[in-house]
Amino acid sequence: MGVALVLAFPTMAPNAYILSAGIVVASYACTATAWNFMGGFTGYVSLGHAAFFGLGAYGTGILIRDLGLPSFVAWLLAGAIVLVITIPLGIAALRVRGASFVIVSISFVLILLLVFQAWGSFTGGSDGLVVPRPFPDLLRPEHHRVFFYLFAALLAVMLLVWWAIDRSRFGTGLKAVREDEDKAQALGVPTRNYKLVAYVVSATFTGLAGGMYALWFGDLDPIFQFSIMLGSYMVLMALFGGVRHLFGPLLGALVVGTGLEYFKLEFGDTQFHLVATAILLGVVVLFMPDGIIPAVQSLVRRFGPQDSSIREMTAAELLEHNRAVAAGGATAEGTTAVGHLERRGGATPTEGQGEDVGPRRGGPGGSSRGTSERMEDAAPRPRTGPEEER
Numbered sequence: 478m479g480v481a482l483v484l485a486f487p488t489m490a491p492n493a494y495i496l497s498a499g500i501v502v503a504s505y506a507c508t509a510t511a512w513n514f515m516g517g518f519t520g521y522v523s524l525g526h527a528a529f530f531g532l533g534a535y536g537t538g539i540l541i542r543d544l545g546l547p548s549f550v551a552w553l554l555a556g557a558i559v560l561v562i563t564i565p566l567g568i569a570a571l572r573v574r575g576a577s578f579v580i581v582s583i584s585f586v587l588i589l590l591l592v593f594q595a596w597g598s599f600t601g602g603s604d605g606l607v608v609p610r611p612f613p614d615l616l617r618p619e620h621h622r623v624f625f626y627l628f629a630a631l632l633a634v635m636l637l638v639w640w641a642i643d644r645s646r647f648g649t650g651l652k653a654v655r656e657d658e659d660k661a662q663a664l665g666v667p668t669r670n671y672k673l674v675a676y677v678v679s680a681t682f683t684g685l686a687g688g689m690y691a692l693w694f695g696d697l698d699p700i701f702q703f704s705i706m707l708g709s710y711m712v713l714m715a716l717f718g719g720v721r722h723l724f725g726p727l728l729g730a731l732v733v734g735t736g737l738e739y740f741k742l743e744f745g746d747t748q749f750h751l752v753a754t755a756i757l758l759g760v761v762v763l764f765m766p767d768g769i770i771p772a773v774q775s776l777v778r779r780f781g782p783q784d785s786s787i788r789e790m791t792a793a794e795l796l797e798h799n800r801a802v803a804a805g806g807a808t809a810e811g812t813t814a815v816g817h818l819e820r821r822g823g824a825t826p827t828e829g830q831g832e833d834v835g836p837r838r839g840g841p842g843g844s845s846r847g848t849s850e851r852m853e854d855a856a857p858r859p860r861t862g863p864e865e866e867r
Contacts, residue, residue: 483629487622496621502734503628504690508707509714509726510635511682515675516712517720518648520655521574524708525582526683528589531702532559533684534691535593535600538608548611552688559684560677567676571669574658583705590703606697624693631689632727635682640723651675706751710737713754717761719768728769733757 490496512526536555540546546554570581593600600606612620642648650671653661662668691697701707714733719725736757740750765772 484626487625493618493621496618496625498735498738500621500625500628500693501738502730503625503632504686504693505710505714505734506727506730507628507632507635507686507689508683509711509718509730510632510639511679511686512708512711513715513720513726514639514642514679514682516679516715517725518642518651518655518675519672521571521578521672521676522712523582524579524705524712525584525586526680526711527702527704527707528582528586529559529563529680529683530687530690530707531586531589531593531699532562533687534697534702535606535699536684537688537691538606538697539600541609542606548609548692552685552692555688556681556685560681563677563680564673567673567680571672571676582708586703586705586708590699593699593703600699601697603699605699608691608695608697610695611692620693624689628689628693631685636723636727638678638682643723647671647674710734710754713758713761716768717757717765719770722768722770725768725770732769 486499487496490499508526508530512523515526516522533555536558537548537552540551540554541548544551566585570578570585573581594603596602597604610620612623615623642651650661650666650668653664653666654668654671658668687702710733714729715726716729717725717733718727718729733754736753737750740753744750761768
């Protein structure tokens with residue numbers, strides 16, 4: 478059903494603006510899902526993921542402009558560059574946790590913002606960078622339609638990878654890091670390596686989303702590409718839907734992204750959309766800390782049909798059950814008593830009824846000494862006394 482709606486959206490959109498807004502929401506869904514590889518699995522909150530988005534976007538544009546590479550070859554190469562940059566950055570950043578990690582992530586995106594604004598000869602500076610369109614012969618509506626499907630395909634790949642990790646041993650290790658990193662490390666989980674892999678995967682997918690945005694929009698501005706607000710939107714969308722659920726970031730992007738586009742359309746260049754975003758974030762943190770999907774699931778379990786903890790039985794079934802239990806208990810007691818007597822060498826209750834068996838000093842239950850004594854008693858003894866003298 479959801480796949481059918483996604484595929485039908487470009488044809489259902491009434492105008493080009495609605496279609497372009499759908500592409501923006503799809504890009505939000507990609508970035509939020511990419512962020513969730515790190516934030517959802519490990520619990521490390523990064524507000525600086527816009528740095529990877531900007532690197533992917535500018536890397537794609539610069540490779541096309543300076544090297545003349547085909548658009549999608551440059552896009553893939555930019556993603557690989559983001560991957561390589563993230564490895565040493567992750568080794569350094571993941572040495573800290575909690576608020577310190579958040580500060581490190583914000584510092585990185587602010588440094589890149591200053592560098593890309595100041596290095597005008599290479600990045601275009603504050604004037605921005607124009608990226609050539611990959612399909613120059615298409616009209617704008619067809620261009621939007623193609624890129625909507627491209628974003629949807631990228632999102633499908635991310636969801637598939639997230640699903641595979643969630644059900645793997647690697648994913649179990651990441652969840653252990655999220656619940657208690659020290660205990661996970663004590664149990665032998667290579668927490669540092671696992672966190673680094675998750676960080677690199679998250680950053681690479683974010684960079685690919687940024688490169689796709691550059692190919693679609695075509696006009697890059699460092700203030701937007703390296704904006705802390707963009708990283709905050711990723712966190713808000715993932716938290717809103719539920720970071721522990723596969724479709725949580727997607728749902729959050731649909732709600733929050735649609736709301737952002739609506740407020741921008743209704744209130745123009747005012748900052749009202751930021752106020753609405755802050756209010757929404759406060760509501761989510763206070764009343765739905767685990768997200769919408771877990772909250773709805775909890776309500777369904779609470780008010781839906783309940784499974785009875787006690788099995789309902791009729792009087793006849795209860796009587797039959799008690800008889801079976803009593804019979805089984807009696808049989809078990811008898812078997813235990815018989816086995817105990819046999820181990821001790823005594824007679825069982827059914828053995829030798831009506832006979833005077835007497836003590837069994839010889840044989841398997843007695844000793845060889847008892848047997849020899851009985852043989853001596855049965856042997857004839859020599860007579861003594863007056864008759865012997867005669």
